[in-house]
Amino acid sequence: MAIPSENLVITGFMGTGKSTIGKKIAAKLKREFVDTDAEIERRAGMSIPEIFEVQGEAAFRAMETELARELATREKLVISTGGGMLMNEENRALLGSNGFVVCLVASPEALEKRLQGARGRPLAAQWRELYEKRRPIYELLPVHVDTSDRMPTAVIQEILQRWLSSL
Numbered sequence: 001m002a003i004p005s006e007n008l009v010i011t012g013f014m015g016t017g018k019s020t021i022g023k024k025i026a027a028k029l030k031r032e033f034v035d036t037d038a039e040i041e042r043r044a045g046m047s048i049p050e051i052f053e054v055q056g057e058a059a060f061r062a063m064e065t066e067l068a069r070e071l072a073t074r075e076k077l078v079i080s081t082g083g084g085m086l087m088n089e090e091n092r093a094l095l096g097s098n099g100f101v102v103c104l105v106a107s108p109e110a111l112e113k114r115l116q117g118a119r120g121r122p123l124a125a126q127w128r129e130l131y132e133k134r135r136p137i138y139e140l141l142p143v144h145v146d147t148s149d150r151m152p153t154a155v156i157q158e159i160l161q162r163w164l165s166s167l
């Protein structure tokens with residue numbers, strides 16, 4: 001079956017593997033890959049921690065929405081979002097309007113391991129609290145794929161199967 005022209009949007013909490021999986025799927029499908037954090041850093045000329053420090057989190061969230069508006073007009077992309085991007089209803093609607101959204105999930109144990117000593121993630125220190133607060137919103141997303149203790153190839157296979165069977 002042909003891969004649809006809509007975007008594939010990989011989201012989920014910090015440490016669930018969004019960037020790694022997104023990059024690998026894009027290479028497999030020969031599609032352009034957009035990592036929203038990397039794109040925001042490129043445009044701002046600053047790292048995420050610097051944006052948070054200098055301009056504040058609200059400015060970062062505004063940059064995410066601006067980028068979501070732009071990406072919603074494009075197709076055939078594989079997009080990995082920052083972990084908080086789809087907490088915003090407008091961003092969910094925008095990226096869902098022309099994209100199949102997959103929420104990656106991982107066990108608290110796997111997250112702990114992956115987020116330990118995380119650099120470049122201004123919100124990682126309070127991840128447990130944030131995770132509990134956000135969980136009901138991630139649960140609104142219809143497709144969840146677990147990445148705990150699984151090889152990327154298995155995760156990718158499940159994502160592609162779920163995408164194609166959604167058509």
Ligand code: S3P
Pocket residue numbers: 012013014015018037048081082083084085120121122123
């Ligand atoms: C954030 C997650 C980060 C990044 C920023 C805020 C969040 O992305 O967008 O630090 O609010 O969860 P990753 O999920 O790729 O770490």
